[in-house]
Amino acid sequence: xxxKILCKILENKVVAHNIHKIKIKNPSRDFKIKAGQFINIxxxxxxxxxxxxxxxxxxxxxxxxxxxxxxxxxxxxLLCNKREGEYLDILGPLGNTFxxxxxxxxxxxxxxxxxxxxxxELTKELxxxxxxxxxxxxxxxxxxxxxxxxxxxxxxxxxxxxEGYDYLGYVTEPLKKELEENQYSTVFTCGPEPMLKSVNNIxxxxxxxxxxxxxxxxxxxxxxxxxxxxxxKKGNDWNYVRTCKEGPVFYGDEVIFDE
Numbered sequence: 001x002x003x004k005i006l007c008k009i010l011e012n013k014v015v016a017h018n019i020h021k022i023k024i025k026n027p028s029r030d031f032k033i034k035a036g037q038f039i040n041i042x043x044x045x046x047x048x049x050x051x052x053x054x055x056x057x058x059x060x061x062x063x064x065x066x067x068x069x070x071x072x073x074x075x076x077x078l079l080c081n082k083r084e085g086e087y088l089d090i091l092g093p094l095g096n097t098f099x100x101x102x103x104x105x106x107x108x109x110x111x112x113x114x115x116x117x118x119x120x121e122l123t124k125e126l127x128x129x130x131x132x133x134x135x136x137x138x139x140x141x142x143x144x145x146x147x148x149x150x151x152x153x154x155x156x157x158x159x160x161x162x163e164g165y166d167y168l169g170y171v172t173e174p175l176k177k178e179l180e181e182n183q184y185s186t187v188f189t190c191g192p193e194p195m196l197k198s199v200n201n202i203x204x205x206x207x208x209x210x211x212x213x214x215x216x217x218x219x220x221x222x223x224x225x226x227x228x229x230x231x232x233k234k235g236n237d238w239n240y241v242r243t244c245k246e247g248p249v250f251y252g253d254e255v256i257f258d259e
Contacts, residue, residue, distance in 0.1 A: 005031075006087045010064060012080070016144035018071040019114070020080040024088060025064050032093070033060045035100070035122035036213055036249040039067070039092030040222075043075040052091065053079060054218040054244070056118035056190075058145070068117035068145065094222065095248050098122050098188060098211055105185035106132040108178060110171050110199055112191025113140065118213055119190055120148055127152040134178065138171035138191070172198050179206040186211065197257040210252035216243040231256035 011023035033039075040052040053075045059066040071080040082088065100122070107126060111119045116137050126133050135149055138159040149156055157174050159167040167174050171191075178184070179202065189199045190213035203210040216228040223245030232241045232254045241247070 005090055005092075007065075007090055009082055009084050009086050009088060012082060012084055015068070016142045019144050020069045020071060021058075021066060021145075022069060022079070022082070023064055023066045024090075026062070029062055033057050033065055034093070034097040035125050036097040036118065037093040037095045038118075038248065039065075039090045040094060040218070041079060042089035043078040049075045049078070051075070054094070055079075056213070056248075057093075058117040058120045059124065059148075060121055068114060070114040091222070095244055096246070098213070098249050100125055100129070102126075102129065102131060102185055104130055106134070106182060108175075108184045108187045109133065109135045110138075110175055110187060110189040110191075111135070112138040112171055112189075112195040115189075115191030115195075115213070115215060116145065119188065120145060122188055123149055123152045136171050136174050136178070138195070170198075171195065172202060175199060175202055179203070179208055184208055189213070190215065193257065200252045200255065200257070203252055212250055212252055212255060214243050214248045214250060214255070216248065218244050231258070 005027045007027050008025040010025050013021055015021045038054050038056045040054050042052050043049060055067045055069060057065050058068045069076050069080055071077050109119050109123055133153045134155040135153060136157045137146060141160060141162040143158050143160060146158055158165040159171050187203050187208055187210040189196060196212050200210060216230060218228040223242045228243040229240040230243050231238050233256060238256055
């Protein structure tokens with residue numbers, strides 16, 4: 001199902017400064033969404049704002065899906081002002097998924113900012129497998145949904161630019177330490193582009209496979225408008241690919257970050 005559909009809001013609450021948790025009823029039991037995928041939401045009425053907003057899925061089950069929204073612009077402000085009982089006009093599920101075809105070993109999950117949210121569903125899915133899972137969650141100041149991650153795993157490092165947590169600074173420091181001391185089969189990551197670039201470089205230096213969920217600006221969400229193109233390697237050359245269609249999950253050796 002990837003056409004326009006209406007979904008009822010079951011819950012809308014603030015979980016941190018400008019971060020809203022919005023739980024939405026699935027339109028039907030056939031609606032299946034996996035870690036890494038997103039929905040494209042019409043935030044207002046009429047033609048304002050003109051473009052839908054792409055929001056990754058934080059959690060999903062047979063009955064509902066949960067998104068975490070950073071209230072930073074006109075569209076997300078309108079979305080966060082929606083009330084329980086109202087309906088959202090969405091397109092989805094959209095995009096590809098993380099590849100979790102991993103038999104055994106250790107995996108490391110690294111999130112930054114609102115990019116920790118889509119890693120929650122991934123953590124839930126991985127926790128059902130015979131894997132050792134560790135999370136590094138990074139925030140500018142106030143951490144959020146850490147307790148939700150603890151529903152699935154215990155080994156979590158909380159990083160903040162504000163004092164009082166496991167690490168003061170950025171996720172790159174504990175990441176370097178983990179990769180120096182442990183052998184991880186895969187690193188999964190999502191966050192702002194500067195963080196993704198650094199995490200990707202660190203994994204490359206340590207010969208560790210990595211999957212990245214890119215946070216690109218999108219318009220249509222279905223690959224028609226080409227707004228969300230990014231550079232990807234193709235053999236010895238490169239071309240532009242659509243984040244919403246070929247992504248938003250890519251392997252680290254595919255992505256070319258601009259200098």
